[in-house]
Amino acid sequence: MSKAMTKLRCTVALLLGLLVLPAFAQLTIEITGTGASRIPVAIASFEGENLLPKGVTDVVRSDLERSGLFKLVPAPGALGETAAVDAGEWKSRGADALAIGTVAAAGDRFEVRFRLHDIVKAAQLGGLSVSMSAAQNRATGHKIADFIYEKLIGEPGAFSTRIAYVVKSGPRYELQVADADGMNPQTALSSREPIISPSWSPDGTRLAYVSFEQKKPVVYVHSVYTSKRIVAANFKGSNSAPAWSPDGRKLAVVLTKDAGSQMYTLNADGSGVQRLASSAGIDTEPTYSPDGAYIYFTSDRGGAPQIYRISASGGDAQRVTFDGNYNVSPRLSPDGKSLVYVTRNGGRFQVALMDLATRQTQILTDSAKDESPSFAPNGRMILYASEIGGRGVLAAVSTDGRIKQKLSVAAADVREPAWGPLPKK
Amino acid sequence: MNKIVPALLAALLLAACGSTPKTGAGPGATIEDRTPGAGTSSSDGSIQTITPDAPTGSPLAILKDPRSILSKRSVYFDFDSYVIRDEHKALVEAHGKFLREHPEIKMLIQGNADERGSREYNLALGQKRAEAVRKALTLLGAKDAQIEAVSLGEEKAKNSGHDEAAWAENRRGDMLYSGEF
Numbered sequence: 001m002s003k004a005m006t007k008l009r010c011t012v013a014l015l016l017g018l019l020v021l022p023a024f025a026q027l028t029i030e031i032t033g034t035g036a037s038r039i040p041v042a043i044a045s046f047e048g049e050n051l052l053p054k055g056v057t058d059v060v061r062s063d064l065e066r067s068g069l070f071k072l073v074p075a076p077g078a079l080g081e082t083a084a085v086d087a088g089e090w091k092s093r094g095a096d097a098l099a100i101g102t103v104a105a106a107g108d109r110f111e112v113r114f115r116l117h118d119i120v121k122a123a124q125l126g127g128l129s130v131s132m133s134a135a136q137n138r139a140t141g142h143k144i145a146d147f148i149y150e151k152l153i154g155e156p157g158a159f160s161t162r163i164a165y166v167v168k169s170g171p172r173y174e175l176q177v178a179d180a181d182g183m184n185p186q187t188a189l190s191s192r193e194p195i196i197s198p199s200w201s202p203d204g205t206r207l208a209y210v211s212f213e214q215k216k217p218v219v220y221v222h223s224v225y226t227s228k229r230i231v232a233a234n235f236k237g238s239n240s241a242p243a244w245s246p247d248g249r250k251l252a253v254v255l256t257k258d259a260g261s262q263m264y265t266l267n268a269d270g271s272g273v274q275r276l277a278s279s280a281g282i283d284t285e286p287t288y289s290p291d292g293a294y295i296y297f298t299s300d301r302g303g304a305p306q307i308y309r310i311s312a313s314g315g316d317a318q319r320v321t322f323d324g325n326y327n328v329s330p331r332l333s334p335d336g337k338s339l340v341y342v343t344r345n346g347g348r349f350q351v352a353l354m355d356l357a358t359r360q361t362q363i364l365t366d367s368a369k370d371e372s373p374s375f376a377p378n379g380r381m382i383l384y385a386s387e388i389g390g391r392g393v394l395a396a397v398s399t400d401g402r403i404k405q406k407l408s409v410a411a412a413d414v415r416e417p418a419w420g421p422l423p424k425k
Numbered sequence: 426m427n428k429i430v431p432a433l434l435a436a437l438l439l440a441a442c443g444s445t446p447k448t449g450a451g452p453g454a455t456i457e458d459r460t461p462g463a464g465t466s467s468s469d470g471s472i473q474t475i476t477p478d479a480p481t482g483s484p485l486a487i488l489k490d491p492r493s494i495l496s497k498r499s500v501y502f503d504f505d506s507y508v509i510r511d512e513h514k515a516l517v518e519a520h521g522k523f524l525r526e527h528p529e530i531k532m533l534i535q536g537n538a539d540e541r542g543s544r545e546y547n548l549a550l551g552q553k554r555a556e557a558v559r560k561a562l563t564l565l566g567a568k569d570a571q572i573e574a575v576s577l578g579e580e581k582a583k584n585s586g587h588d589e590a591a592w593a594e595n596r597r598g599d600m601l602y603s604g605e606f
Contacts, residue, residue: 196545216535217548217576217578238548260552284549285545298545298546326542328543371542
């Protein structure tokens with residue numbers, strides 16, 4: 001085959017492999033536990049919403065309900081953004097807050113204006129004005145839900161974020177990206193060989209992951225919006241466990257080029273590889289602290305796998321977990337105060353949460369095959385992989401263990417979830 | 426060391442062109458590698474050989490002969506162990522000798538782990554098994570540049586069961602020659 005032909009074939013394969021294709025299977029989310037006290041909130045249909053082929057308020061309602069922190073109070077009839085609100089009437093309906101709004105056509109676009117009322121204090125909590133196309137109804141709904149969440153809960157909502165995960169159906173592996181509510185799934189990579197360890201860049205534009213398409217683990221960095229990717233690490237031996245530095249410039253990876261599984265850092269374009277630490281055993285699953293100062297990781301240097309941390313510039317490691325003889329897959333909360341990991345508890349693998357200041361630990365799940373936990377970008381929920389009836393599902397649990405969700409795809413295994421960052425404001 | 430092999434490689438590549446590769450690797454498999462020096466073993470200037478079906482009469486034919494011990498490729502490990510058991514020593518010795526006598530032929534060792542626990546930690550455990558086989562082969566005279574030890578972790582289970590018998594089958598190192606991976 002001529003060089004030109006080879007190049008052409010490679011280009012075609014590149015296009016086939018990396019086009020973002022609509023996925024057939026969609027994640028369905030089931031709420032299996034809710035918060036101890038839910039805030040009663042009414043979301044009135046927006047005046048003029050019937051101008052839209054698909055509504056906005058349904059999206060707001062299902063976002064808030066799915067969070068497990070709100071109870072929806074029925075709101076009959078549409079209410080415009082400037083309508084007078086009778087606080088007494090809404091109080092008697094049991095609502096603590098009320099959202100009202102207006103949709104108006106503006107050329108071939110629409111203007112959505114919304115306002116949030118505090119019924120208890122009979123005060124306005126502000127509002128939003130969004131210009132959108134008819135197809136952006138879901139994105140607008142998520143923005144409004146984020147606004148309501150932040151005003152009533154006091155921390156940012158994560159409804160406008162995206163999640164990545166791997167679906168295995170038959171012999172195919174697909175790396176998919178979907179909205180946080182499971183809608184709009186798209187396939188970033190489809191392969192006959194396994195894909196593991198997806199990790200979002202801090203700006204949410206790139207995914208680093210491990211693909212076995214070259215019959216060995218190789219680390220790629222894939223720009224999800226341009227469908228371009230590069231090989232970030234393909235050294236002799238295995239290349240795995242990519243983790244982004246908080247500034248998005250570096251990756252920590254595990255390579256076996258010099259010895260057993262050891263940690264290295266490199267630039268996101270694959271250049272500048274440097275050894276981070278040296279141990280006689282396995283060092284793997286690096287993850288940066290949110291301030292970038294430390295790297296937490298799994299090591300069996302003490303005999304059994306435990307979680308350690310090391311300065312991001314190297315040096316001596318300190319052991320972090322001491323209970324039990326199998327603690328793996330560390331991830332830090334966005335505020336850097338807690339550590340989530342998987343612990344083996346009487347032969348069952350479960351999600352555990354440690355308060356780093358007090359070292360107090362709580363097991364959050366009662367399942368047996370939990371893997372790959374990671375925090376939602378607002379720190380409220382932990383997303384992880386589990387197994388129900390022999391099938392891989394994703395699950396989410398709140399940090400207090402009360403709110404629980406199950407995310408599954410019909411007739412397929414879902415695994416290796418990664419929750420993307422909050423959108424830039 | 427590879428000064429004498431171009432002719433052999435050319436012959437193998439020609440043979441390769443006439444047949445369809447057995448294992449389709451998916452459309453994403455032929456990604457262009459733009460990372461400088463990211464090739465698996467380019468430092469010695471050698472070329473990776475593709476030999477989907479070794480022609481009879483080549484040194485590779487014996488690898489497929491079911492009467493030869495060389496047709497067996499799997500080394501099994503005990504739980505939490507990375508030591509080659511006595512029952513596999515003759516097999517590893519035969520492959521070590523073959524690699525020593527055919528320094529132009531390359532081998533990929535894929536280590537595997539059972540499904541329990543973290544995927545990335547299991548990848549590291551599979552690597553330890555691949556490394557154990559690699560070290561044994563090297564001691565028997567195979568050259569470093571001939572062998573690449575990698576791990577598939579728990580991702581390519583040979584036995585998809587969930588009991589000790591299945592797990593024992595999946596704690597394994599597989600030796601693959603050029604063209605077989």
